[in-house]
Amino acid sequence: MDKSLKKKVVTFLKQVGLNDEQAAIYIYLQETGPNTVLSISRGLQTGRTKLYPALEEMVEKQVVAIHERHYGTTYEALPPENLEFLVSEYERRASGLRHNLKAAISALNTSRDQSPNNSKIIEYKGLEGLKQVNFNLMKAEKEYYVFEKANLVDHPGMTKHFVDKMHQLQVEKGLQSYDLTNSPNWTVNTTTDGLEKLSKARYIDPQVFEIQFETYIYNNVVTLLSYNPEDILCVEIHNPALAAQQKQLFMLAWNSAVSIK
Secondary structure (H helix, E strand, C coil): HHHHHHHHHHHHHHCCCHHHHHHHHHHHHHHHHCCCCHHHHHHHHCCCCHHHHHHHHHCCCCCEEEEEECCEEEEEEEEEHHHHHHHHHHHHHCCCCCHHHHHHHHHHHHHHHHCCCCCCEEEHHHHHHHHHHHHHCCCCCCCCEEEEEECHHHCCCCCCCHHHHHHHHHHHHCCCEEEECCCCCCCCCCCCCCCCEEEEEEEECCCCCCCCCEEECCCCCEEECCCCCCCCCCEEEHHHHHHHHHHHHHHHHCCCEEEEE
């Protein structure tokens, strides 16, 4: 983008609520694609401490999206069409609708109460998606439960480096894991100090309960994983009631299983 055109764009962005720094960030992300804070800092030659609050406000204004990946956090400029949101906000403020604020708040709160805002489904594909849902599992609070098809290290495409990283995170966060398996030869990875104490497993005869689809249960999330190398599929379902029900089913099976020492 040449300087004169960029100046016009910056002027427009400021008119709809972005400051100079945020306008520069938005244009930079549009030109370069998703970036980490470090990359943005280097590209714009500005301090990272200034970027965090600026980016946070831009996320709130729906012009930038945050992506949590297993390799770190990146920020992406949303399509320019999303600027329509800022323009609409500007128009509403300028049109003197404040006298309707109370009615609007009431209507919006009613809509919010009726909407399943705690529920969502996120689909991931490919090896990167498989790694991402395993990384997300480390966001569990205190513990997580697994209907296990195979140990993580045995899944195709999972490098020892990645598996070790996940085990280290589990130990660092003190997460207790409960694995229900059809494999009587299940063993815990012993190369990560402290992992044994955090790993509990039980064997259940496949004639009693056959685990055909690997499932993670943690917080308010149920994750379903297909490790077929030709069609890897991972689905996260964020729903408190479903997670609570799956945990109950897990405990029913767990109580019928045999401890693995």
